[in-house]
Amino acid sequence: MSRTVIVTGGSRGLGLAITRALLEAGYAVATCSRHPGDDLPPLLAAYPDRLFWQQADIGVAASSQAFIDGAVQRFGAPWALINNAGIAREGILATLPLVEVDDLIQTNLTGAIQVARAALRHMLSRPGGGRIINISSIIGQRGYTGLAAYAATKAGLDGLTRALAREVGRRRITVNSVAPGYLDTEMSGTLSGGQREQIVRRTPLGRLGTADDVVPAILFLLGDGAHFITGQTLTIDGGITC
Amino acid sequence: MTDTNTMLDLITQETARILAEKGEAALPVTADTAFLDGPLPFDSLDLATLIVALEGITGKDPFRAGFRQFNTAGELAALYAAA
Numbered sequence: 011m012s013r014t015v016i017v018t019g020g021s022r023g024l025g026l027a028i029t030r031a032l033l034e035a036g037y038a039v040a041t042c043s044r045h046p047g048d049d050l051p052p053l054l055a056a057y058p059d060r061l062f063w064q065q066a067d068i069g070v071a072a073s074s075q076a077f078i079d080g081a082v083q084r085f086g087a088p089w090a091l092i093n094n095a096g097i098a099r100e101g102i103l104a105t106l107p108l109v110e111v112d113d114l115i116q117t118n119l120t121g122a123i124q125v126a127r128a129a130l131r132h133m134l135s136r137p138g139g140g141r142i143i144n145i146s147s148i149i150g151q152r153g154y155t156g157l158a159a160y161a162a163t164k165a166g167l168d169g170l171t172r173a174l175a176r177e178v179g180r181r182r183i184t185v186n187s188v189a190p191g192y193l194d195t196e197m198s199g200t201l202s203g204g205q206r207e208q209i210v211r212r213t214p215l216g217r218l219g220t221a222d223d224v225v226p227a228i229l230f231l232l233g234d235g236a237h238f239i240t241g242q243t244l245t246i247d248g249g250i251t252c
Numbered sequence: 253m254t255d256t257n258t259m260l261d262l263i264t265q266e267t268a269r270i271l272a273e274k275g276e277a278a279l280p281v282t283a284d285t286a287f288l289d290g291p292l293p294f295d296s297l298d299l300a301t302l303i304v305a306l307e308g309i310t311g312k313d314p315f316r317a318g319f320r321q322f323n324t325a326g327e328l329a330a331l332y333a334a335a
């Protein structure tokens with residue numbers, strides 16, 4: 011039977027690329043988002059036996075719990091969780107509306123912790139270890155003007171990674187962060203032309219990243235070859251932080 | 253209502269299952285058996301696994317409003333019986 015991976019936010023961007031790659035690699039995937047989007051329905055039609063989607067807002071505890079319950083009902087206890095769903099809200103902190111700060115923390119941090127908690131309750135009862143991958147960001151390590159609250163949530167995720175790695179290591183469940191640099195997805199659509207040029211100039215590999223640049227690292231961390239790697243943050247950014 | 257003895261039986265059964273999954277020999281569990289720092293080869297993750305399993309079976313979560321102190325199987329059974 012296929013190993014099951016739960017991927018939050020699989021309707022577009024990085025989450026969609028991960029979902030597609032996992033299906034191609036033979037995994038079963040349970041994913042969620044607030045809206046199905048345009049690209050997920052054809053994938054659901056192509057992989058009716060191995061792809062499950064449920065509408066969920068991970069920022070709402072009851073909603074993320076219902077998603078995990080649905081995923082477990084469909085495929086049983088998961089092998090892995092990829093905490094990918096996230097939002098970005100840009101603005102100078104002094105004037106960023108508090109409701110946006112709350113949204114960021116609730117979705118990117120509290121939501122990810124709640125999903126990890128709900129998934130772990132099933133993973134712990136499944137013999138044979140497992141994987142948790144938190145998608146953080148280089149912004150959480152280095153910061154960026156206008157992204158202070160976002161950076162805090164992503165640095166928080168890296169903290170979650172390190173603490174949880176210690177907590178569940180005895181069960182051979184590894185916990186790692188993957189920290190992408192600037193990716194060409196809808197999320198980075200608010201970058202101005204000038205900002206993009208500056209990022210490209212400062213990136214040794216000379217371009218913004220794509221979701222496909224990140225996917226191989228995810229496949230590696232999920233695989234058996236990565237069984238002794240835990241509590242780490244793998245940065246994939248074309249060298250901009252080097 | 254689940255009484256304390258029924259809960260204790262369930263706890264004994266689930267504890268044995270968790271120990272077996274770890275490849276540990278079954279040990280007798282009585283009301284006085286401490287989960288941690290006693291003869292039982294149980295760690296905090298095993299205890300978390302037990303509590304998740306008990307919630308799945310009984311539908312009860314005595315810790316919903318916050319952690320409540322217990323050390324032995326009997327004390328845990330009483331928490332579920334009262335929930």
Ligand SMILES: NC(=O)c1ccc[n+]([C@@H]2O[C@H](COP(=O)([O-])OP(=O)(O)OC[C@H]3O[C@@H](n4cnc5c(N)ncnc54)[C@H](OP(=O)(O)O)[C@@H]3O)[C@@H](O)[C@H]2O)c1
Nearest residue numbers: 019021022023024043044045067068095096147193195197
């Ligand atoms: N793009 C970048 O430059 C970049 C760089 C570093 C790290 N990252 C991180 O990579 C991850 C993916 O980013 P991306 O660029 O692929 O973003 P994206 O294109 O905006 O996609 C985000 C995905 O998450 C879902 N989502 C957002 N909020 C959700 C919620 N409350 N509940 C459930 N699903 C939710 C979205 O679907 P719905 O909107 O329908 O809910 C969508 O499927 C994020 O954690 C992001 O912080 C991105």
